[in-house]
Amino acid sequence: ISLGINVVPKKADGTDNEDVGCTNWIWIYFPEWRQFFANNEVFNVDNDAERRTYEDVFWKRQFNSQITRESNVYDRKISDYAKGIDALLESERVKNDIFKLEHDWWQF
Numbered sequence: 001i002s003l004g005i006n007v008v009p010k011k012a013d014g015t016d017n018e019d020v021g022c023t024n025w026i027w028i029y030f031p032e033w034r035q036f037f038a039n040n041e042v043f044n045v046d047n048d049a050e051r052r053t054y055e056d057v058f059w060k061r062q063f064n065s066q067i068t069r070e071s072n073v074y075d076r077k078i079s080d081y082a083k084g085i086d087a088l089l090e091s092e093r094v095k096n097d098i099f100k101l102e103h104d105w106w107q108f
Contacts, residue, residue: 030058067091 030037037054044050057063068091069077082090 067094070094 034055037058040054042052042054042057044052068079074081078087078090078094
């Protein structure tokens with residue numbers, strides 16, 4: 001699992017700053033960093049008694065995310081080959097593929 005972290009600055013009014021060009025800040029190979037994530041805590045502003053680690057945040061998906069790319073032959077972002085509603089549908093397809101893959105990991 002590769003994890004891409006992208007910092008998106010906020011405007012003074014609290015909205016996403018779309019005027020600022022954002023690039024991927026860092027790519028991390030998750031298995032190599034898992035020990036670090038499991039041993040470092042994240043502060044929960046809603047419950048200061050909770051002991052939560054970065055690993056908990058990752059596995060419980062307690063973060064915002066946006067699918068921008070999938071591994072492909074041409075190494076292109078979705079926005080490079082699909083626009084508008086087509087880009088949205090493509091990102092939904094990728095999200096559904098990830099869901100199916102994760103669901104298949106579990107046996108009932």
